[in-house]
Amino acid sequence: MITLLTDLPIAATGAFSWAWLMIAIPAFGAAVLLLGGKAVAGFGHWLAVLASFTSFGIAVVLFILMLSSPESSRAVAVPLFEWIHLGSWTISAGLLIDQLSILFALLVTGVGSVIHLYSVGYMAHDERRSRFFAFLNLFITAMLILVLADNYLVLFVGWEGVGLASYLLIGFWQHKPSAAAAAKKAFVMNRIGDLGMTLSIFAMLALVGSSAFVDVDAAASANASPWWTTIGFLLLLGACGKSAQVPLQAWLLDAMEGPTPVSALIHAATMVTAGVYLVVRSHEVYAQSQAAALAVCIVGAVTLLVGAWIGCSKDDIKKVLAGSTMSQIGYMMLAAGIGPAGWAFAIFHLLTHGFFKANMFLGAGSVMHAMDDDVNMRNYGGLAKVIPITFITFAMGYLAIIGFPGFAGYFSKDHIIEAAFGQGLVFGVIALVGAGITAFYMTRLMCMTYLSQKRWNQGVKPHESPLTMTIPLIILAAFSFVGGAVMNGWIQGWLAPALGTHPHEVGWIPSGIGWATLVVVGVGVGLGWFLFYRKPVPKQAPDTQNPFTIAGRNDVFGDAVNNILVVKPAKLAADTIIANDTWVFDRGVDALANVFLKLSNVGRKLQSGQVRSYALLMTLGVVLVTAVLFIGQLG
Amino acid sequence: MNPDFVLWLAAILFGIGAFGLITRRNALVAFMCVELMLNAANLVLVTMSEVHGGLDGQVAALFVMVVAAAEVVVGLSIIVMVYRSRRSVSVDTASLLKR
Numbered sequence: 001m002i003t004l005l006t007d008l009p010i011a012a013t014g015a016f017s018w019a020w021l022m023i024a025i026p027a028f029g030a031a032v033l034l035l036g037g038k039a040v041a042g043f044g045h046w047l048a049v050l051a052s053f054t055s056f057g058i059a060v061v062l063f064i065l066m067l068s069s070p071e072s073s074r075a076v077a078v079p080l081f082e083w084i085h086l087g088s089w090t091i092s093a094g095l096l097i098d099q100l101s102i103l104f105a106l107l108v109t110g111v112g113s114v115i116h117l118y119s120v121g122y123m124a125h126d127e128r129r130s131r132f133f134a135f136l137n138l139f140i141t142a143m144l145i146l147v148l149a150d151n152y153l154v155l156f157v158g159w160e161g162v163g164l165a166s167y168l169l170i171g172f173w174q175h176k177p178s179a180a181a182a183a184k185k186a187f188v189m190n191r192i193g194d195l196g197m198t199l200s201i202f203a204m205l206a207l208v209g210s211s212a213f214v215d216v217d218a219a220a221s222a223n224a225s226p227w228w229t230t231i232g233f234l235l236l237l238g239a240c241g242k243s244a245q246v247p248l249q250a251w252l253l254d255a256m257e258g259p260t261p262v263s264a265l266i267h268a269a270t271m272v273t274a275g276v277y278l279v280v281r282s283h284e285v286y287a288q289s290q291a292a293a294l295a296v297c298i299v300g301a302v303t304l305l306v307g308a309w310i311g312c313s314k315d316d317i318k319k320v321l322a323g324s325t326m327s328q329i330g331y332m333m334l335a336a337g338i339g340p341a342g343w344a345f346a347i348f349h350l351l352t353h354g355f356f357k358a359n360m361f362l363g364a365g366s367v368m369h370a371m372d373d374d375v376n377m378r379n380y381g382g383l384a385k386v387i388p389i390t391f392i393t394f395a396m397g398y399l400a401i402i403g404f405p406g407f408a409g410y411f412s413k414d415h416i417i418e419a420a421f422g423q424g425l426v427f428g429v430i431a432l433v434g435a436g437i438t439a440f441y442m443t444r445l446m447c448m449t450y451l452s453q454k455r456w457n458q459g460v461k462p463h464e465s466p467l468t469m470t471i472p473l474i475i476l477a478a479f480s481f482v483g484g485a486v487m488n489g490w491i492q493g494w495l496a497p498a499l500g501t502h503p504h505e506v507g508w509i510p511s512g513i514g515w516a517t518l519v520v521v522g523v524g525v526g527l528g529w530f531l532f533y534r535k536p537v538p539k540q541a542p543d544t545q546n547p548f549t550i551a552g553r554n555d556v557f558g559d560a561v562n563n564i565l566v567v568k569p570a571k572l573a574a575d576t577i578i579a580n581d582t583w584v585f586d587r588g589v590d591a592l593a594n595v596f597l598k599l600s601n602v603g604r605k606l607q608s609g610q611v612r613s614y615a616l617l618m619t620l621g622v623v624l625v626t627a628v629l630f631i632g633q634l635g
Numbered sequence: 636m637n638p639d640f641v642l643w644l645a646a647i648l649f650g651i652g653a654f655g656l657i658t659r660r661n662a663l664v665a666f667m668c669v670e671l672m673l674n675a676a677n678l679v680l681v682t683m684s685e686v687h688g689g690l691d692g693q694v695a696a697l698f699v700m701v702v703a704a705a706e707v708v709v710g711l712s713i714i715v716m717v718y719r720s721r722r723s724v725s726v727d728t729a730s731l732l733k734r
Contacts, residue, residue: 609730611665615656 033134044130096150121468139165193241200234232292243275260365296337304330313552408484443528
């Protein structure tokens with residue numbers, strides 16, 4: 001049992017009381033773009049870019065203010081309004097700007113802004129461009145609500161908001177049935193996670209009487225209760241849905257149907273990491289429950305292997321990156337589950353991953369732009385000389401993700417691997433092997449796309465992308481390079497007050513485990529180099545009997561498992577209900593109605609319309625009644 | 636006074652009316668038969684009023700006559716209208732309500 005002491009947030013003053021503008025400005029942008037229709041089509045995209053950059057500016061100002069204030073008064077609470085007042089419960093909506101949430105706000109608005117800029121070039125020829133930018137602004141709004149909320153209910157509003165934005169953007173090219181289906185799939189699978197979220201919030205309200213982070217943290221550190229394990233597992237379910245962790249991982253690969261900037265922003269850099277944020281934000285809950293924390297570790301370890309496995313066997317460049325995203329979020333989850341030793345590293349890797357993965361996704365978008373929207377890497381090859389800016393920036397991301405010394409991922413991932421060895425040998429080995437596989441599939445991607453011989457389709461004339469696309473690439477590449485080194489010695493100390501941890505010494509020279517990681521990564525790179533550069537890459541994916549490859553190409557049978565476990569039983573139940581409806585209710589009611597119809601037809605014959613026969617019947621009736629009365633009198 | 640003869644007369648009148656109503660096709664005749672039956676009933680009411688020495692039966696008979704007069708107005712006008720539209724007052728052909 002670890003005692004954790006976090007500083008309570010102070011009341012907002014000065015610039016902080018205007019922090020809500022960070023959320024309101026992109027919300028306003030989205031509203032103008034959605035309601036403006038054709039009137040804003042000409043300049044709408046620049047309005048959205050401006051809104052996003054303004055939010056970023058506010059975040060930077062607040063960050064600088066926090067940097068310049070003493071450590072104990074950095075976390076700031078910004079109460080907004082009383083939201084729900086019901087019986088003994090009062091739930092107020094407010095913002096919590098502390099060391100953790102400001103980093104997220106910077107990541108979301110910063111990466112979001114450069115991706116807005118990139119989209120200006122990428123979506124230049126789309127006739128629904130202003131709508132696309134409206135959705136992007138909507139996403140920024142919702143994501144900021146998620147990370148800046150001061151209680152779980154407000155967080156849930158943002159949580160659902162990003163889900164909606166994700167749905168709208170995956171299915172943005174709704175004329176493609178595959179995109180529409182992918183959007184629906186993402187939405188439905190997220191609902192399963194949301195079930196966990198809502199139940200955990202209900203449990204908190206019942207247990208603590210409040211959903212505010214401050215109250216829940218205080219209650220969690222004050223008393224042990226088996227309920228914290230339940231809440232921990234339910235929050236993990238929510239995190240699994242949003243962050244595409246096993247067992248709710250299947251939607252992320254299909255989500256690549258969306259436009260590439262969307263994949264970079266939502267399905268790599270920000271939204272899918274919300275699960276990690278949730279786990280780290282709920283650190284007091286997991287500190288109370290060993291079982292729930294271990295479950296987080298296991299989910300992370302399994303996902304990091306599954307994601308890497310998928311990444312090795314896909315030919316679609318975006319799906320390789322999607323598998324890689326799952327895998328890297330698995331690392332973050334693993335770190336978040338380890339406990340106080342890992343929380344800061346989870347956030348560290350989350351930030352560096354946000355830079356280098358957004359960079360590589362945008363790079364992939366630039367490659368697709370050059371290759372007439374072809375995503376199959378078997379049709380690429382030899383692009384390094386044709387699109388040099390994209391190649392060099394992509395290479396920065398590549399070096400960052402494999403953990404090349406000095407680049408961003410080297411610092412963040414090595415810390416997680418070391419922490420994993422501290423948690424247990426199994427977790428350590430999995431994390432280490434994962435690093436090797438990461439190096440292998442990323443080398444494969446680099447070789448197949450940029451280095452090996454040309455396998456272009458006929459008529460494809462690759463060309464470098466416009467400046468609006470390459471400038472974001474250069475910015476993100478720079479962060480992929482220096483982001484890790486800048487934050488390495490700083491982030492633990494910065495986050496310590498918010499997470500209640502004590503920073504550990506982190507060195508610049510690799511430890512024993514660090515050297516082992518470098519060796520494993522070297523082996524992975526060498527293997528990828530040997531298989532996909534020294535040998536020619538076939539234009540058709542070779543047939544294979546290798547069960548690992550077959551499983552990888554089929555997303556490790558994620559869809560098949562879902563089909564057998566969920567879809568088939570649900571369909572069976574639906575069919576049973578339909579049959580019951582048709583044969584029992586429909587036919588039963590029809591039969592009853594038929595009986596009455598037949599009876600009525602018999603009765604109808606009495607109504608002949610003949611006045612004289614009515615008179616006769618009436619007379620007979622009177623005689624009959626009289627007779628009965630008469631006989632009754634006699635008796 | 637022995638009411639038997641009067642009651643027999645009333646029964647015979649009612650029987651003739653009922654028989655006529657069932658057998659005759661002409662709406663006017665059927666109508667007259669109904670009147671006959673009403674008056675048979677009136678006869679019984681008045682007779683029994685006399686027998687029991689009260690005025691109830693006579694009052695009731697007066698009501699029946701008033702209602703019958705109103706009924707004649709309505710009934711005859713219906714018959715006239717039917718005759719105008721169909722050129723016949725046969726009750727057998729006026730059976731459209733069946734459909």
